[in-house]
Amino acid sequence: MELQQLRYVVAVAETNSFTRAAERCHVVQSALSHQIARMERELGARLFERTSRRVRLTPAGAAFLPAARQCLDAAERAAAEVAAAVGEVRGRLAVGLIPTVSAVDVPAMLREFRRRHPHVRIGLRVGASEDLAEQVEQGTIDVAFLGLPTTARPRGVAVQELARDRLVAVVAPDHPLAGESAVDLRRLSSEVFVDLPAGTAGRAQSDQAFAAAGLDRDVAFEVTTADYITRLVGQDLCVAMLPAAFAPQLSGVVTLAIDDAPARVEYVVWNRFSPTPAATAFLSLIDIPHPHQPADDRAGDAAH
The missing domain is CATH 1.10.10.10 (Winged helix-like DNA-binding domain superfamily/Winged helix DNA-binding domain)
Incomplete structure (x- = not known):
């Protein structure tokens, strides 16, 4: 054979x-x-x-x-x-990321990585945090950038926290809230929402916040990409909540602070047992020089 x-x-x-x-x-x-x-x-x-x-x-x-x-x-x-x-990085690099990753500039990282290691073939997969973490654990993805509620943490993978962020409200330019400087969850609960699919980590941070406040909300639209969330909001069909650090990338909508906003944490994760040479080289771009170190030993590493 x-x-x-x-x-x-x-x-x-x-x-x-x-x-x-x-x-x-x-x-x-x-x-x-x-x-x-x-x-x-x-x-x-x-x-x-x-x-x-x-x-x-x-x-x-x-x-x-x-x-x-x-x-x-x-x-x-x-x-x-x-x-x-012998000093040359080859092979493949599979990178997973959530649609709203903002703690790092992934395209800029890939540009620098490609400059240093032109013989590596690169694949990008956009998906939900929980699916990406599972694929990293299984070895089908080398490195992934995740966003999780503060109540959750990636399991079965090596992990380093990158940043913490709060969500902001996103509304159409002619929406009644567009002229406000801030809003709270109780006021938002009367609106029709677009959000990520139920059961995903990206959706959980919002669901948990409303539940903790004793509020219900109407999620009439479920989509899998931030781009389509923004497009639906721009048509004044609904409102949304997205990470504040991601908001500067949005166009055609208005964002405003949420007084009691839910928070989320962005992580980078990789295989805890055998990162490839390409994955090791890629992680070095975000100051993770020793990815072979067991994940538990890195749990207390400071966020960037």
């Missing part, structure tokens, strides 16, 4: 096509098909069901795929470790 064969299997599984897989792997289709057939004979099982319309994994193929990916990741990690040992 060869690494190239594993790459072919993964490519077919991800594209559902031998033709597209061959294009991705820069080989002729006949060569790719021959190598996969050879592997199937070696394994004694078919990995793909082929029809004139589609290609899909068999149960044996579905069982084989995760291990194939792990083998390829291990091989790439080995090559990256060797490169790092």
Whole structure:
């Protein structure tokens, strides 16, 4: 069994096509098909069901795929470790972030990282804090920037606090509150809201604040990106609450302070056991020079 064969299997599984897989792997289709057939004979099982319309994994193929990916990741990690040992950072870097990250300028960090390490391939994933933390723990993401209520803290990963922030109210320019300098949760509770989906960490900070104040609110709109939150608010369909440090990036809306605003904490997290050379180099840009240090030993590190 060869690494190239594993790459072919993964490519077919991800594209559902031998033709597209061959294009991705820069080989002729006949060569790719021959190598996969050879592997199937070696394994004694078919990995793909082929029809004139589609290609899909068999149960044996579905069982084989995760291990194939792990083998390829291990091989790439080995090559990256060797490169790092001779002073060159290679491989891949997967960075996760919430839509409203503001404690660090991620694009600027990536620009500097790319300048220093041009051979690293970079992937960005935007998502919810709890999902990103889980992916870091599982090793599918190297580093993630999260935002959590003050009542929560990332588990199962190495973590460092970056900043603390409070939420502000966001309203349309012609909304009755737009001329106010500040508002409180009781006044906001009479408004129609847009927020992140129920059950997410980004939503929890607001839900907890209203519940603690003994107030109910109407969340009529649920979206997954800050951009769409702002667009709906701009149409005067609803109001929102977003981090104060993120507010300067907003346009077409008005922000105002909340007297009893909920707070949140931004963290950077990474795999607590085996950060890659690329992850280690990336973390050094935010003054985390020793990411191999156990997470529990870093719990008391000062926020930036």
